[in-house]
Amino acid sequence: MIRQNQRFLTQIYVLVDLLCTLLMFLASYWLKFYSGWLVHYNTVPFKTYLLWGTVYSFAAILLGFYIGFYSPRRRKQFSYDILKIFQVHGLSFLGLLSMLFIAKEVHISREFLAIFIAVNVVGMIAYRYSVKLLLFRLRRKGFNKRYVLILGAGSVGRSFYDSLSQHPELGYEVMGFLDDFQTEHDPEYQHMKQILGTIDDLDEQLKKNIIDEVIIALPLKAHKKYAYIINQCEHAGVKTLIIPDFFDMLPARPFFDNFAGLPLINVRDIPLDELSNKLLKRAFDIVFSFFVILITSPIMLGVFVAIKITSPGPALFKQERMGLDRRNFNMYKFRSMHVSNPGTSDTLWTVENDPRRTRLGSFIRRTSIDELPQFFNVLAGHMSVVGPRPERPFFVEQFKEDIPKYMVKHHIRPGITGWAQTNGLRGDTSIHDRIMHDIFYIENWTFFFDLKIIVRTVTKGFVNKNAY
Incomplete structure (x- = not known):
């Protein structure tokens, strides 16, 4: 097996990134001044x-070191690389513009600079993606391995082994287990690597085998052994990672926080708690909603007039929904049903062939046109373009008693569309499945995840058979 040294790989990354950036510079220069595709007047x-x-x-290389672009990323998704590329080259480009201004380089082509940053970012993403795919393939074939020893052959250790086995592209290989209470696995777990000995044999195993990481998957009652294990690993220069025995009670992405100098486990990592992420999402919501309202204003005006002509009553329908931090707000839609008692509409579930619908209402509900006024809710800050769908307080009180973790969805702003809706979970579908999709979205939010959901909403069409 070929085991790469991380420092050597980092040096290779730096060198290739530097060469890639310079090649993108030459490609941009050729496009601008020699391709013949653009008009140019080069005086520099x-x-x-x-x-x-x-x-x-x-500058991009130095900035990359500063923001952690060259830290190990074996466990990171490619979206992490894309985000870092935008950060590195966005900030580097702003720095370049500042230096050009200070140096009074007024004759440098602005068109060239625009081509350079665009080609550079696209080229860097393509190059890094190719490297990621190459490393995945090499690791599947047994190269670039990292060797792991699991301490604890109980349910926690076995779960970790099974999870690791499902991702061979990460390049981890389990050498075996150490456990004080078992000498071999039960018959149903014979597919797992063997138990090599007890915890007291750790020092011998670290000396005898090449071990990169030791995973502590012991029960809480074995906490007295942690100090011995960590000391042995640090003496051997091996990384130590701990899986808490109560991990199955935690959500998918807990993280360590710090309060008054003491470490705390925050049981739910919500990316939108970060101010920078909040600002990015809110800015996108405002810009996107403004353009949607601008583009669809003729449609909304036509629907408004059609509702007034075909059915007595207001064209807009408002209904109380529960939103961010369990605060209620009025959500607006085009009215698709006959006017009724507000108390009735707030406590009745819409069903197939609902007699309360108007003929026009059936059409605008099925095509999602009735949702367009919610973009004004987005501008007002009550909602987001993407997020869990808000529900009426009457049903929230019922669901929170019957559906585990139902109230978690209120940690972020509700949305017009969401991960659940793009997976077909809308209308008369499983509330439990919706919540599982909503929680996945909340814990795995990225700006690109929002864009993916919006694209899926558009490409899958707005017509929905479950929208009664």
Whole structure:
């Protein structure tokens, strides 16, 4: 097996990133000044462009080290790389513009700079994605392995082994288990690597085998052995990771926090608790909603008039829903049913062939046109473009007693569309399945995840057979 040294890999990454950036510079220069596709008036010599391109390249490398772009990413998803690429090259480009302003380089082509940043980001993403795929394939074939020893052959250790076995592309290989209470696995777990000895044999195993990481998967009652285990691992220069015995009670992504100098386990990692993520999502909501309202205003005006003509009563329908932090707000829709007692509409579930619907209402509900006024809710800050769908307080009180973790959805703003809806969970579908999809979205939010949901909403169409 070929085991790569992380420092060597980092040096390779830095060198190739530097070369890639310079190649993108040359490609941009050719596109602008030699391809013949663009009009150009070049009064600045090539060596000046090359100087600033080199400055930019080294600045991107230094900034990459500063924001952790070159830290180990074996366990990271590719979306993490994309985010870091935008951060590194976005900030580096702003720095380049600042330096050009200070140096009074007023004749550098602005069109070239625009081409350079676009080509650079696209090229870097393509190159990093290719590297990621190559590493996945090499690891599946047995190269670039990291060897793991699991302490504890109980349910926690076995669960970790099974999870690791499902991801061979990560390049981890379990050498075996150490356990004080078992010498071999039960018959149904014979597919797992063997139990090599007891916890007291750890020192011998670290000396005899190549071990990169030791995973502590022991029960809470064995906590007295943790100090011995950690000391042995640190003496051997091996990384130690702990899986808490109560992990099955925690959500998918808990994280460590710090309060008054003491470590705390935050049982639910919500990316949108971060101020930068909140601002990014809110800015996108405002811009996206404004353009949707602008584009669909003729449709909304036509629907407004049609409702007034075909059915007595207001064209808009407002209904109380529960939103962020369990605060209620009025959500707006185009009215699709005959006017009724508000108390009735707040406590009745819409069913197939509901007699309360108008003829026009059936059409606008099935095509989701009735949802368009909710973009005004987004502008007002009550909702987001993407998020869990809000529910009426009457039903919230019922669901929170029957559906585990139902109230978790109120940690973020509700949305017009969401991960559950794009997976067909809308209308008369399982509430439990919806909540599981909503929680997955909340714990795994990224800006690109929002874009993916919006694209799926558009490409799958707005017509929904479950929208009664």
